[in-house]
Amino acid sequence: EAGVAQSPRYKIIEKRQSVAFWCNPISGHATLYWYQQILGQGPKLLIQFQNNGVVDDSQLPKDRFSAERLKGVDSTLKIQPAKLEDSAVYLCASSSHGAVGVDTQYFGPGTRLTVL
Amino acid sequence: DQQVKQNSPSLSVQEGRISILNCDYTNSMFDYFLWYKKYPAEGPTFLISISSIKDKNEDGRFTVFLNKSAKHLSLHIVPSQPGDSAVYFCAARGNDMRFGAGTRLTVKP
Numbered sequence: 001e002a003g004v005a006q007s008p009r010y011k012i013i014e015k016r017q018s019v020a021f022w023c024n025p026i027s028g029h030a031t032l033y034w035y036q037q038i039l040g041q042g043p044k045l046l047i048q049f050q051n052n053g054v055v056d057d058s059q060l061p062k063d064r065f066s067a068e069r070l071k072g073v074d075s076t077l078k079i080q081p082a083k084l085e086d087s088a089v090y091l092c093a094s095s096s097h098g099a100v101g102v103d104t105q106y107f108g109p110g111t112r113l114t115v116l
Numbered sequence: 117d118q119q120v121k122q123n124s125p126s127l128s129v130q131e132g133r134i135s136i137l138n139c140d141y142t143n144s145m146f147d148y149f150l151w152y153k154k155y156p157a158e159g160p161t162f163l164i165s166i167s168s169i170k171d172k173n174e175d176g177r178f179t180v181f182l183n184k185s186a187k188h189l190s191l192h193i194v195p196s197q198p199g200d201s202a203v204y205f206c207a208a209r210g211n212d213m214r215f216g217a218g219t220r221l222t223v224k225p
Binding site: 042045091106107110 | 120161
């Protein structure tokens with residue numbers, strides 16, 4: 001079974017530029033998550049999709065971040081314009097509800113963003 | 117707001133000994149707790165979980181203990197192996213998933 005795919009793996013941009021990340025979840029997984037992991041911290045949820053609908057985007061800085069999941073499969077996360085504090089690893093994860101109470105998330109390798 | 121805390125940024129143990137990683141939480145509404153392991157340049161991978169209605173879950177060398185009254189959980193690895201060297205994240209599920217900052221475990225041969 002193929003895992004969660006993300007691209008690019010690394011991205012360096014200057015502040016005020018735009019950037020987009022792509023995620024392809026595990027086949028059949030209805031739920032997709034985007035996390036931001038700043039160096040030295042744990043992952044922080046930015047947005048959660050159930051199929052192509054948004055379940056939770058309460059921690060997404062909507063003035064500069066946007067995400068979509070057209071057709072309920074692939075997803076893109078965009079930052080426009082980027083700030084220095086956006087430097088982080090952006091992780092995509094997917095899950096399908098298996099056994100009762102279990103909602104194991106499978107993570108992609110992440111995209112490391114550096115904003116100069 | 118740090119609802120999930122891992123107060124030890126790093127831990128070093130000898131191969132064959134026990135590794136104990138700790139995690140504290142503040143939100144009593146969390147109903148599920150998970151541990152993830154992360155190697156460099158890879159995403160976190162699920163390791164073991166425990167429901168809030170249990171106090172222990174075991175899977176091979178890995179055991180997670182939950183003390184609800186103390187809002188504390190721990191991950192025990194016995195015996196520790198060099199391949200266990202990684203960053204371990206504690207996570208708790210409420211309305212969403214909250215992660216601790218991670219503990220870097222180094223197992224020395």
